[in-house]
Amino acid sequence: MPDQKAGQICIVTVTGADRVGIIAKLATTMARANINIVDVNQKIMEDYFVMTMAVDIGKATIDIGEIKKRLDRVGKEMALKITIHDENIFKAMHRV
Amino acid sequence: MRISVEEVFETVKMTLDHHFDIRTVTLGINLKDCIDRDLARLTKRVHARIVEKGQLLNKYADVVEQKYGIPITNRRIAVTPASLLLEPLPRRTSTAVRFAKALDIAARKADIDFLGGFGAMVQKGMTAAEENLIDAIPGALSQTQRVCGFLNLASTLAGINMNAVVKVGHVIRDLAHRSENGVGCAKLAVFANVPEDSPFMAGAHHGIGEPDFSLNIGISGPGVVRSVVARNPDCDLTQLSEVIKQTVFKITRAGELIGRELAGLMRVDFGIVDISLAPTTLAGDSVAEIIEAMGVGRMGSPGTTAALALLIDAVKKGGAMASGNVGGLSGTFIPVSEDAGMIRAVRSGALSLEKLEALTSVCSVGLDMFAVPGDTPPEIISSIIADELSIGVVNNKTTSVRIIPVPGAKPGDIIHFGGLLGSAPVMKVAARFASPRFIERRGRVPSPLLALRN
Numbered sequence: 001m002p003d004q005k006a007g008q009i010c011i012v013t014v015t016g017a018d019r020v021g022i023i024a025k026l027a028t029t030m031a032r033a034n035i036n037i038v039d040v041n042q043k044i045m046e047d048y049f050v051m052t053m054a055v056d057i058g059k060a061t062i063d064i065g066e067i068k069k070r071l072d073r074v075g076k077e078m079a080l081k082i083t084i085h086d087e088n089i090f091k092a093m094h095r096v
Numbered sequence: 097m098r099i100s101v102e103e104v105f106e107t108v109k110m111t112l113d114h115h116f117d118i119r120t121v122t123l124g125i126n127l128k129d130c131i132d133r134d135l136a137r138l139t140k141r142v143h144a145r146i147v148e149k150g151q152l153l154n155k156y157a158d159v160v161e162q163k164y165g166i167p168i169t170n171r172r173i174a175v176t177p178a179s180l181l182l183e184p185l186p187r188r189t190s191t192a193v194r195f196a197k198a199l200d201i202a203a204r205k206a207d208i209d210f211l212g213g214f215g216a217m218v219q220k221g222m223t224a225a226e227e228n229l230i231d232a233i234p235g236a237l238s239q240t241q242r243v244c245g246f247l248n249l250a251s252t253l254a255g256i257n258m259n260a261v262v263k264v265g266h267v268i269r270d271l272a273h274r275s276e277n278g279v280g281c282a283k284l285a286v287f288a289n290v291p292e293d294s295p296f297m298a299g300a301h302h303g304i305g306e307p308d309f310s311l312n313i314g315i316s317g318p319g320v321v322r323s324v325v326a327r328n329p330d331c332d333l334t335q336l337s338e339v340i341k342q343t344v345f346k347i348t349r350a351g352e353l354i355g356r357e358l359a360g361l362m363r364v365d366f367g368i369v370d371i372s373l374a375p376t377t378l379a380g381d382s383v384a385e386i387i388e389a390m391g392v393g394r395m396g397s398p399g400t401t402a403a404l405a406l407l408i409d410a411v412k413k414g415g416a417m418a419s420g421n422v423g424g425l426s427g428t429f430i431p432v433s434e435d436a437g438m439i440r441a442v443r444s445g446a447l448s449l450e451k452l453e454a455l456t457s458v459c460s461v462g463l464d465m466f467a468v469p470g471d472t473p474p475e476i477i478s479s480i481i482a483d484e485l486s487i488g489v490v491n492n493k494t495t496s497v498r499i500i501p502v503p504g505a506k507p508g509d510i511i512h513f514g515g516l517l518g519s520a521p522v523m524k525v526a527a528r529f530a531s532p533r534f535i536e537r538r539g540r541v542p543s544p545l546l547a548l549r550n
Contacts, residue, residue: 011099013104015112039098041100041101042101043102045101045102048105050101050105052099052105064162065162081112083108083112084165085107085108085163085164085165085166086165089164089165089166089350089353090099090104092349093107093347093349093350094099094103094106094346
């Protein structure tokens with residue numbers, strides 16, 4: 001994954017009820033802040049709809065605090081729980 | 097390999113549903129070089145350093161919290177034991193109280209909720225300055241909000257300083273009567289074998305073996321552990337230990353990552369990760385409920401000590417695999433007032449003071465945040481402390497006592513301290529046949545044979 005060296009990979013997690021337009025809405029939010037989407041996955045787990053989106057915020061025009069605020073707004077609009085974490089927290093916790 | 101959806105979901109769920117957080121980041125600050133024969137000059141230097149570093153701690157903790165999306169609940173400061181700083185100053189309690197007030201003002205200015213280190217290491221004997229500091233504790237802790245005190249009264253190598261234990265019984269009682277509901281006593285912990293790098297209050301201080309600055313981190317996840325135990329209702333105890341271990345591994349790794357990054361940003365040494373399971377009054381964030389999820393009917397009923405021992409062993413093994421810097425207290429806290437399950441256990445009669453004492457032989461910290469009637473005589477308080485500290489001394493481990501005599505209260509009353517301190521049911525002290533004669537012999541309980549290891 002050579003792109004990781006240059007940027008900062010974060011994982012956006014979306015949980016809630018599946019509906020039309022989630023990815024589109026997030027993609028627009030990201031594009032506006034010059035954030036590149038690297039990977040998208042989704043699954044139904046324990047009755048939750050869970051989507052994870054790996055994004056590179058290395059060249060973003062806003063900081064992670066502002067990204068969080070915008071994601072919260074999207075989450076409120078669409079009745080979803082959206083979080084963003086630096087990818088390294090997951091690597092630390094789930095890789096020996 | 098990219099992280100899977102399942103792995104991401106597991107972590108996100110820990111923070112959203114199970115109160116996983118970094119309980120505290122505590123910056124240890126050396127103040128030895130601030131010592132002066134003039135109190136004003138000492139407090140000026142101390143103030144400048146605490147305010148500067150405290151503000152930096154808050155600033156960078158926010159940055160790291162945002163980046164990793166894991167809440168950092170408390171940001172605290174631990175300083176060199178105050179008794180050392182007061183050595184060259186006049187032996188007046190008013191001097192020590194004024195110094196405590198200066199610490200309080202600095203902590204408030206830096207927006208730090210608790211600052212630890214107003215204490216002394218007196219396990220073998222007390223210098224005149226240390227004795228003065230102990231005498232000043234009731235005034236100092238009742239007239240400040242953010243300052244925490246500690247006293248190390250015993251150690252495996254020195255034995256128990258019974259002169260100090262007797263003195264402290266009076267100090268605690270005096271402190272209790274100077275604060276509403278005795279809550280000032282929540283800011284004073286007395287120890288055997290106190291660790292010099294614990295990030296947790298009230299006992300945190302920056303020990304004499306520490307560098308100029310040291311960032312210590314306390315992770316916490318009783319809710320996370322309880323949920324994994326509850327999801328495994330039928331496995332045998334060996335397997336149960338495995339799943340706890342794996343969970344603690346994960347949360348410890350998160351703590352280590354965040355601690356290292358924060359220390360790097362602040363350009364200070366990274367100290368230790370304290371893996372203690374620390375409950376809060378939030379629903380589900382309870383150590384007692386882990387024990388109950390393991391299958392013990394109610395915290396305190398038969399089986400509790402064994403369950404707690406298994407839990408702590410699994411926590412230590414998972415934590416030690418995750419980090420080479422596990423330190424501090426690293427056990428499990430069972431404070432009565434700060435854990436909804438503990439409160440329930442006491443109220444229902446399942447957990448007595450005697451059983452609580454037994455539980456401390458397998459866990460840290462000791463008899464913590466429990467209330468007794470305010471008319472409990474000082475010598476009974478000292479006797480309870482002596483009992484608890486012996487468990488630490490003989491078993492080569494840390495034990496402590498944070499006892500709150502509540503003026504005017506009787507057993508069964510519920511006292512609300514508010515905020516992080518929760519509420520405590522007043523416990524019965526079985527003191528009908530107690531006598532002060534043992535305590536009043538004073539002297540030093542010699543160190544156990546265990547101390548002769550060379």
